[in-house]
Amino acid sequence: MGExxxxxxxxxxxxYEQPTLELAKALLGCLLVKETEQGLAAGYIVETEAYxxxxxxxxxxxxxxxxxxxEVMFQLSGxxxxxxxxxxxxxxxxxGGEEKPEAVLVRAIEPLYGIxxxxxxxxxxxxxxxxxxPGKLTKSLGITMEDYGSSLTLPPLYIANGIFPDSISVxxxxxxDNAGEAKDYPWRFWITDNKFVSRHQKAEFVIRSNxxxx
DNA sequence: AGCAAGATTAGCT
DNA sequence: GCTAATCTTGCTA
Numbered sequence: 261m262g263e264x265x266x267x268x269x270x271x272x273x274x275x276y277e278q279p280t281l282e283l284a285k286a287l288l289g290c291l292l293v294k295e296t297e298q299g300l301a302a303g304y305i306v307e308t309e310a311y312x313x314x315x316x317x318x319x320x321x322x323x324x325x326x327x328x329x330x331e332v333m334f335q336l337s338g339x340x341x342x343x344x345x346x347x348x349x350x351x352x353x354x355x356g357g358e359e360k361p362e363a364v365l366v367r368a369i370e371p372l373y374g375i376x377x378x379x380x381x382x383x384x385x386x387x388x389x390x391x392x393x394p395g396k397l398t399k400s401l402g403i404t405m406e407d408y409g410s411s412l413t414l415p416p417l418y419i420a421n422g423i424f425p426d427s428i429s430v431x432x433x434x435x436x437d438n439a440g441e442a443k444d445y446p447w448r449f450w451i452t453d454n455k456f457v458s459r460h461q462k463a464e465f466v467i468r469s470n471x472x473x474x
Numbered sequence: 475a476g477c478a479a480g481a482t483t484a485g486c487t
Numbered sequence: 488g489c490t491a492a493t494c495t496t497g498c499t500a
Contacts, residue, residue, distance in 0.1 A: 346483075
């Protein structure tokens with residue numbers, strides 16, 4: 261198992277200033293890291309979804325709905341938006357800039373560091389099902405509502421450079437059937453063929469890496 | 475104060 | 488594939 265490097269550099273603020281759909285793709289392959297007393301746990305982001313209020317019916321910030329829960333979506337890009345779904349905590353990256361309530365949901369990661377801690381938090385030994393869903397990865401990494409509003413440019417919760425995906429698949433977002441016309445927007449992104457993706461779905465289209473050898 | 479809905483998950487058929 | 492679990496949020500009264 262890979263040793264944890266001494267320092268993993270958080271990406272800086274300007275990374276989060278790109279348009280939300282670009283950020284959702286740029287996050288793929290990046291390392292999501294959480295440091296706690298139990299140690300460092302991290303994994304590559306392999307699946308994301310964009311939520312672009314106020315016009316996106318699937319977004320919590322639809323119609324500029326501004327409540328205690330959505331408040332952070334109206335703040336600076338690069339903050340953490342965590343919220344509870346049934347019994348689970350889900351993690352988003354705030355984007356769009358101030359007064360533009362947009363965010364990217366992280367739906368799955370590929371475990372890299374701190375795998376024993378993750379297994380222990382999940383009470384599970386199977387690597388494949390450890391972090392292949394938005395509620396699973398937060399539990400594995402120890403992301404909770406205490407992380408609401410914290411900046412991702414600093415520990416304990418941050419994002420760093422990782423790998424560059426060869427291919428990105430694009431499809432409809434998951435679990436938003438009541439969102440009217442927004443349910444069909446192609447705003448879900450995943451690393452093609454990655455086995456830690458939360459659900460299999462036919463891609464509407466595929467984006468190949470610009471590092472094409474030919 | 476009451477209530478319906480929810481960006482999910484685990485377990486069972 | 489289907490359903491229960493479980494509880495907070497936000498809306499209505």
